[in-house]
Amino acid sequence: MTTASSPSTGQTSPLSQLNDPQRQAVTHGNGPLLILAGAGSGKTRVITFRIAHLLSQGIAPWHILAVTFTNKAAGEMKRRVRELVGEPAHAVWVSTFHSFSARFLRLEHEAAGLPKEFSIYDDDDSTRLVKRVVKDLNLPERTYTAGVVKSRLSAAKDRLQDPRAYANLAHDDFGRRIAEIYAEYQARLQSAGAVDFDDLILRTLSTLETNESLRQRWQARFLHVLVDEYQDTNAAQARLVGILAEPERNICVVGDDDQSIYAWRGANIQNILGFAKTYPDAVTIRLEQNYRSRPNILEVAHAVVSKNLNRHPKKLWTDKHPGEKITLILAPDDWAEAEMVVGRIRLLRERDGLNGADCVILYRTNAQSRAFEEAFRRHSVPYVLVGGTRFYQRAEIKDVLAYMQLTINGNDEIALLRIINRPKRGIGEASQEKLIAACHAARRKWVDFLADSDAVAAAVGPRAAAAIAQLSLQLNRLKAERTGMGMSDWCKHLVETVNIKQIWEEDDPLQAESRRENVEELVAAIAEYETTTEAPSLSGFLEQVALVADIDSYDSQPEAVTLMTLHSAKGLEFPVVFITGLEEGLFPLSRSMEKPETLEEEYRLFYVGATRAKERLFLTYARTRHRFGPTGSMKSRFIEEIPRDYLDIENLIPDTTLEPGGLGYDAPGRTWRAGGFLNNARRGQSVVRRDSEPTLPRTGVAASLQAGTVIRHPKFGEGEVLAIRGAGDGTTCDIAFRSGFTKTLMVRFAPLEILRQ
DNA sequence: GCATAGATCTTTTTT
C-alpha cells in the first residue's frame, strides 16, 4: 500500500522499516489498542506487521483473528502476512465480518438454530421476501414499499432490536405494522432456513451471547483480535469483535474517522470516536505521516474534509515534493467531460509514459459510468468497470443458483418461488398464491408440503398439482445425481435438464445469447472453485457467491483504465485519479444535502477519493448532465472549498468567464438555448451521437421554455406556458391549453414542442 | 393463465 520498499526477508529487521508510531503500534503488548491511521499512513502495513510480530512472540497463528470488510482486503492482508512469515500465515483467521459469521454459523448451526445447509439471502432475495410478507399480511404495498420497510428493518437490526423489542417501542400505527412485518419476515426466514446479511452477524452475536460454554470456547480460540476499517463497523459488528476478544481484551482496531463513508449502512462513527471510553485502558496511536500522496493532493483533500465539524482535528504530513497542481476541468456537459478525461489519459500515456492501469475514474453514482464507457470505446482505450450490476445478481445466474440452492435447502421459499414457474410449467400466479396460503396455514415446511400430493391437490387445480409433482421429482433427481458427478458437470447437466434456456427465450429472445454466455461463465466459475478450493462443496460455493462484492474480484488489468464509484475505491491507490461529476446535487448528492450528518459524509467521501491519488489529481465538472433528461447544475461546493492556488483550471465552457464569486456558469438549466448549443460544431456532434434522433432533443426544448412560450403537447394540444417553477430536476411548468384547462407538468418529462417563443 | 398496455418509479453508496 505504501510506496516504501517492500519488506525484504532477512537482512534488516522488519521493524526497522517502520516509523516510530508504526513501530509502537506493531510492538504494543497486551490490552486494547486504537490506531488512528490517516489515509496512506501505512495502515495495512501496520496490521500485517503486527500479526507477524505476534507470531514471532510465540502466539499460535490460530489464536489470531483479523477482520476486514471486503474479501479483497482480507485476501490482500493474508497475502502480505504470508510474505512476512510464510506458511504459518495460513492458519491465521483472516476474513470479512460476513464470511467469518457464515463460517461460525455453519460450525455452530445447531446452537444457532439453523439447518446445516442454510441459505444466505442477498439484497435482492430479502427484498423479494419483504414484498411477499407485505402481500401476505394484506398490507397496502404502496404504503409499505420494499424500500421503506427494508430501511426500517435494517435500522432495527443495526440497533440490535428484535421484532419484539421493535414492537414495544413502536408508538404509532405505522410502527406497529412495521413490527408485524418484521416479525413475519424473521419467521419466514427461519422456516426457509435462511439468513440475510444483517442476520449473519446478528445470529452469530446472539448465539455467542446466549450460550456461555460455546462463548468461552470461541473466546479461548482467539487471543488477539484485529479489526480493520473500524470506523465502518455498526453496533453488532463492534460488539461481536468485542466479545471475541474477551476476556484478554487484546483487541486492536484500526481506522480513520475521516474515512467513515458507510453511516448510511448503519456504520456508527461513535465506535471509533468512543473506543477510548469503552476501553478506558486503551492505548491510542496516531499515524499521521502519509507515504502515498503528493502534498498538493493532501492539501486539497484536507481543505475539504477540514470543513466538517464532527471530526478529530488532524492533518497528514509528508516529506515528498509538492507535485503538480490539481487540474480542474470545466466541461459543458457530461459527454464533453468524458471526452476530456479520455483525452487527458491518452496524453498522460503518450507524453508521460503512464500506463492506462495507473488511472482511475471515480464517480458518485454508478449511472455515471456510461458516458465514460462510451468514450473509452469510441477511442479504443481499454477499461475495466467495477461494480454496477454484479454478475451473480443477473437474473439468469440467479435462476440457476436458485435451482442449485433448492437441491440443498428445499425449504428456501424465495428460491422456490423464483423458479416455480420458470420455465413455464402452468403454475401461474393464482396457483402460487394458493400454495403459499395453504403451506403457511398448515405451518409446514416447503419440502414437506410439496411432497404431500394430497395437500397440494387440495390447494390447487389438477394441472398445477401435476406440474408441482413433476418439479419435486426433478429436484429430487438432481439432488441424487449430485453425488455422482463433479460440481461443474452437474451444473451443466442441471441447466440442460431443467431446460433453463427456455426461460431466456420466453423472457427476451434477443438477450438469450448473452445469457447463455453468462451461464457458461458460471459453470467455469464453479469449475475454478472446484479445483482451487480445499474442500469444495455446493453450499461453500453458494456461500462464496452470496458474499462476494464486485470489488473483491477486481484486479487491475494491464493497460486498462479503472472505472468505479468513490465508495469502491476505499483502500485502493492509483498514481492518477479523476474525481468526476463535481456538481451540486450529484456530488454532494442532493439527498445527502438534507441533513448535516449525511452532508459531512459526502465531504469524507471526497476526502477518500482525493487521497487515493499518489501523483496527480483531476477534478471534473459538467455544466449540464443527462440524468433523467439534461439538467444544468452548479459546480460542487467542494470546488469552492479548495484554495485557488492549488488549482489549475481548464475551462472548456464557451462564453463563460472565471470570476471572483465563482467559476462563471449560468443558472441551472435556464439560460442556454438548445439552438445555440447545436450551432457549435463540436457540440452538434455530441448531440447526434447521443440521441440518434434527428430533431432537437426534447431536453433542449424544455430548457428554453419560459412564460409566454407557445407549445404543443401530443395529447393536450396547443397551449401557452404561464410560469416555470422550481429548478433542476423538479422544475415544473403551468400550461394553459387552448382546450380550456390548465395543467402543471414536469418540464423534464413533458413531450413539448415549441411553436413560438 | 397469459399477453399487452398503461402506470410508476428510478439513482447513492454495498457486505
Added chain:
DNA sequence: AGATCTATGC
C-alpha cells in the same frame, strides 16, 4: 428515458 410493476382484457 428506460426498466419494472400493475391492471386489464382475452
